[in-house]
Amino acid sequence: MSNRAQGGPGNGATAGKICQFKLVLLGESAVGKSSLVLRFVKGQFHEYQESTIGAAFLTQTVCLDDTTVKFEIWDTAGQERYHSLAPMYYRGAQAAIVVYDLTNPDTFSRAKTWVKELQRQASPNIVIALAGNKADLASKRAVETAEAQAYADENQLLFMETSAKTATNVNDIFLAIAKKLPKNDAANQQGQRLNVAQSAESNQSGGCCK
């Protein structure tokens, strides 16, 4: 039978479905989390980006070949005093970008502890990307690409060195995450089943393509 589901070529609209994912940015303060989001969402860069005291929320859509991925982005405050609140944001998230400043080795160590925390506490199928930001400051580099790459490989993280200032790899890292996220319902349901303990908040954004 040649009858197909609606949404085929006939109805004029695109066949692509919209999958919604919660993405959280984590990392030491002043590594450029907000700048990365601002560059990705609005194409802007502010030399003096205000410190985030809270968790900023923005949405941005990425169009892939067959699907559309809508990110709900939570850009969290990096200051240590807010650390205990981080679970509110990575809980139920399907993706995380852990950011460090490649001119500051301490922020790389902090990034590693974030990765560990995510691996322990977040959804088991969360897609984690590691971003070495401020790639434009090559002369002040303190974390070698190879070192970060090796760490990322070991922990199965996506990895890119980015620059919110020059826009290098900013769209790319979000696009890479969008591609890696599971788009089929089954994968998402499994993700939810594994996280039964999570509150309503995860359900809010947990389902894909309903």
Add this chain to the structure above:
Amino acid sequence: MESASSSSSLDSEGNQHRHDCGRVWNGMSMDARYIPALRRLVPPDHRAVGCVRCMISRGRKRTPQVCVLVEHMQEHCVLICAEEGALPNATLKSDSRFPINVDFRIDIEPVSTVGGSRVITANLSYKRKKLIFEADYDDTADRFVKEISKAFENSKYRNTPASDYLWVEVYKNNSKFFLDVNPEDEDDLGEENKASRECMVKCLMQEREDEFTVLNEFRIFTGTWNVNGMAPPESLSEWLASSAPNEPPDVYAIGFQELDLSKEAFVFADSPREKEWLLKVKESLHPKGRYKEIKTVRLIGMMLSVFVEEKHAPFVANVDCNSLGTGILGMMGNKGGVGVRLDLHSTSICFVNCHLAAHAEERERRNQDFNDIRNKLSFNQMRPAKSVSEHDQIYWMGDMNYRLQDTTKQHVEQACANNDFSSLWERDQLRDQQAKRIIFIGFEEGPLNFKPTYKYDVGTNQWDTSEKARVPAYCDRVLWRGNNIRQLCYKSHDNFVISDHKPVLAEFSSGIRVVDAVKRKEIYQELMKQLDKEENDFMPQVTVDEHYLNFGRVHFYERVQRSFKITNTGPVIVRFLFKEQPKGRRYAKDWLKADPHNGTLKKGESCDITLEILVDPASASKLNMGEEKMSEVLVLHLVDGKDIFISVDMEYQHSCFGCSLEALVRHMTPIGLLPQETLIALETDPVKNAELGVPFETPTELWIIMDALQRKGLSGGNIFGKSGSQVEIQTVREALDTKRPDGQLDVSVHAVAECLLLFLSALREPVIPYCFFKKCLDSSVTYTQAKSVIQELPKVHRDTFRYLVLFLQELLQKSKRLEVNILATIFSAVMIRPPQDGQMTPSKERMRSVFLYHFLVNHCEV
């Protein structure tokens, strides 16, 4: 679902209706003041059954709302609405919906009296959504709740299966600009937003279809033949492959009538003739094209087959077919119609093949047959089902059986001999009826430049030579409706002689909308970007004037307030609330409270949020010991937007309130003068870190309080009847914590009495230690049992208990106004406290009160 929600948000016509004529019954379960608002809320095909103003509690939140019961086709739904504006011009906006079906529950509680007024309470739930409905009890509210309950009962016994409640969708508030959403509903909201985004994109893409589609010319071949129940001839090529040799049609739609006149065809679905003819058709299609059969549908003698060239097959979608008999009861299908619909690229096409009532005098019957097919033939696999007229292009063929009227066989023969066909058209019933707008409204037909196709003597090209000598007629026709259709050819083929009809063909060049995938993706991305921008630009935004609030030094039971200002600086209404902390903790530690802790801000509006610290007996001990941090980060959440952190710091001055009896009896220095580390050490190991070698029997602090009470006199009525002022309580606390008062405390007796209760309830371990709590309740039956429990207590607890009992006995003697059972209740509550995780119940409260009561009425043996 999509169509329903799109119609509610986008169909302005529908909205117009809603404003005009929502059916509202002024029944007894209706607060009449809301009728104008209901007329605006409830669409014409729904009915408002009841409406009352009420309080709705969801989780910890309790808000005034309006509850509406609506009905549609015997299904009911409860709407929880927000009221905007003042009565009678108020507007109702539904912010949550409780369809009354299997997932619905209602539990009505007995009418209760709260503060002098009677209140009716009902618990409603739908799936995971729960709420408590409370309304002032009157006839309207009573009837309203009964209506809901009746609707629920009826829903269980309905004959028809429950619908998916799509009709409720019109009450969904898709607009992000009205943030009347409850945090408890947030999971729902996520889906709603997503659905609306997908739906919105679909609509916007349809609006811009012209930008990413081009019109491509497709050749569409249609043919119709009444074959009189005969087997197919050797070949049909002359008819079906008559197009130009190098221009094979892109689409074929071939209709037959009287394909099978056998009785079996009426009874069985299967017909051998179908296979024979279908095979012959396939063999005879244009030799230059390779065709794929898209669909064949047959109703007895009527058959319709649609083929497309193989290269177009991937662009064909949503194929469906159906048939409609117009014979007896609409079932006997010797007359009627069959249809096939499909989407070719972005153009929807419907082919219909029909066989209408025969005989010259049956014109009205034919008209009715046609209109039945047009109105009733529908394609039900489509969601929603599509009728024939809902297609971009319609090609309608068949043996319509319309005759030539007011003419003779001789005249027709004459006209045909002279190629003067136009003189026949004037006498054609079909054209006449179409011109009168009875049938085929909006359809077009090309000129009939061929001889009438009926009725021939079988095996010849001669018109009816029988006795009846019927007047020839244009029975077999093809008409079309739609844009961008050009007829290339419309003719009959005389060389087929097996039937009393001749086959007819009509070929078209039709403009089909073809999607330019690259262009479409560009526009899609552009739309997404635009929607993202709108969504982000309309995100709620606020500024707060303080992110850090330092309360400085805070003492036990000292109320300290600081406030900050929150201002809506964004483009939309803001709903804010303090979010729960991780691990399901309250939004702040117990000693911190925000007021208001949720609210709404209009654009540009500000509000002051007051944070108040009050370290009460429950928190005192933990803070004394440094077991709880003296800071907190509050999460101020904007619904549908960001979170803002508000940090609170304080420095708690440790106090004798919150210490343990063990520690208190082993020190001389006032607690407030000890460094905190010393206090922690003392509490951790009172014996080892004691200041005193020999401990006091009871704490000095307790003695001072008792002494002050004695001095102020116990006979002056109920000393627990009033509470002391803030200042007075701080004076007592300051005295106890920093110096040993020898004179009288300059405060009222009530303040000292209150401090006694505070002191006892703040004790790190109550007078009856936690581990004796259960035993104590179990032993409350008799005085003897109760006494034996006291014997087991650690010495300092036992001594303190006796000291307190003696004091209370004295108090009872001196103050005639105090009743023993009241005193027992007051003091048992502070002396006999349940362990941290212990639940209190009224019966446990009674038991502990009885326990103490024994000691107050019996002579206490010290």
